[in-house]
Amino acid sequence: MFYREYPPHPALAAYVECVWAARAPGSAHTHRVLPDNCVDILWQDGGQPGYAVGMMSAAILVASERPVLTLAVRFKPGMAGLFLATPLHAITDQRADIDLLWGRSDADRLADALWTSNAPERARLALIERELMRRLRAQVPGADAPLVRQALVALDRSGGALRVEELAAQLHVSRQHLAAQFRQHVGLSPKLYARICRFRRATATLRTDTTSSLDWAQLAADCGYFDQSHLIHDFQEFSSSTPEQFHFSNRAAA
Template sequence: MYYREYPPHPALAAHVECMWAACAPGGAHTHRVLPDNCVDILWQDGGQPGFAVGMMSSSILVASSGPLRTVAVRFKPGVAGAFLAAPLHALTDQRADIDQLWGRNDAERLADALWTCELSDRERIAVIEHQLLLRLHTAGKPGDAGDLLIRRALAALDASGGALRIEDLAAQLGVSRQHMAALFRARVGLSPKLYARICRFRLAAAALKATPAPDWAQLALDCGYFDQSHLIHDFQEFAGSAPERFLHAA
């Protein structure tokens, strides 16, 4: 399967992790998508409006029956709500057609611009970026105190690889766990604890791909797990397999 990431327009860099393009091969094909603590909007050839994929709490299997081209935007954690005009918990483990979020006319015009003419992936991405810049300009207001708190919380969790205790994080930010959990639910789409667990899992998954014969107990400790059993539990929940099978499949 072809897959390529592109850096976003500089004016979108604070909000967008990357733009990306993919093409599924001919014939029946299935691939597993792992939770990555991001929200994506995807547009696929065929002229249909795009769709948003919310934060994922587990992996999903994506099947295609033939060649399928995709162009997409992947938002940084905590910012997609400004572009989707929706609380992110409503999208967790769900997909929503973009015409329901942006309006049918805007969604159909964008789909026509993407697929009516023969364009390169980079040209299609530029079309999407133009739409995102318009929506960013329309939003136009600076972040409130909740946005600032979420950015600080996410930065601390990411920097710790998910090892930071939620109680300690709340204390550092000077808020209650309940207040922080409510903000995460609306503006991130996951609880702080689940976000941190996925941070640890992603760190461990990356370490596995770089380590052909890991010391499992040491790997668990290096990635912020209490012990090897917690590492195994997260792989079974987030990847649908034990770490050993994930390593051989990677």
Template sequence: MFYKEYPPHPALARHVACVWAARAPGGGPAHRVLPDNCVDMLWQDDGQAGFAVGMMSSAILVASARPLWTLAVRFKPGMAGLFLALPMQEITDQRADIDLLWERGEAERLTDALWTGDAPVRARLALIERALLRRLRDGGDDGASTGLAQRAIAALEGSGGEVRVAVLAAQLGVSRQHLAAQFRQHVGLSPKLFARICRFRKATAAIKAAPAPDWAQLALACGYFDQSHLIHDFQEFCGSAPERFHFSNPTVA
């Protein structure tokens, strides 16, 4: 399977983690995509409308019966709502067609342009970036509305998911309830679940880098209270124990 990420247009860098392209050969085994605390928008050469994939709370399996090209944008946490114009919890663990989120004519024109002709992949991705820049310009970058969520995201990611939500709310000068409501609206998950996925992703990276990990030490290094909590999160987020994950080859989006 071909997969490549590209840095976004500089004017989108505050909002977009990357744009990416992939080509699945078709007919092969399904690959596993793990929760990554991001929202993606994808367009595929299957004649269907593009779609957004909301924040994920567990792994999904992706398979294609025939060769399939995908062009996509991956938003930074808390930024997709500026382009989709809906509360992000509405699409958590779901997909939503772009022509239902954007004006239908705009969505159809972009889809047609992406799959017409033989332009190189990076040029096609630039069409997506231009569409996002138009929406950012027309809708405005309402940093004030997302400011609290962004400060919380920075603290959670900076601590590797180890800061407690009650402590974080106190540091931000808001109640836990207000923080949770803002976080769900702009991010799509609760702060606690976001933090757990931060720890999980830290653990998956550590496992890939360690040929023979000491599981108890790895759990502590990644912010888990003990090994059993590490095992619980692996079962919930990827459907396997850490030891099985260590010997598999999952795709982490």
């Protein structure tokens, strides 16, 4: 499967992680997508409407039975709501057609521009960026929720190790207020977001480690887990596998 990421237009760098393109093979194919604390909008050839994929709390299996070209944008945590005009908890673990979020006229106009062109994929991704910049200019000041932005920075810097109670105290808000803001602007609770941060640290380590054995207790400690059992629990919940199975499958694929 072909997959390539591109840095976003500088005007979108504060909001967008990347724009990307992928091409699924012609044969029947299934791949597993793990929670990554991001929201994406995808457009695929073949006449299907574009759709947003909300924050994920578990892995999903994506199947395709024909060659599919996907053009997409991945938002930084907490930023997708600026472009989707919906509370992000409404699309957590779901997909929503973009014509329902943007209106059919805007959605159809972009889809026509994407799929009636023979331009290279990067030029077509630029059409998506242009639409995002247009929508960003229409935003009212203060729509980016500075409290949530500060909380995300703190959680990301800690790798998910910062406790929610401590985070709320640092921001001088109640835990309940912080959770409500996260639900609207991120789509997950702060605790679940932090757990996925720790899980992503662990999977990143396992993807780059080629040794046949690991000190699992040390890995758990390095990634901010209380102990090895919490590491195992999160792998089972977020990837439907144990850390050992995940490590073996990635070594086998390398």
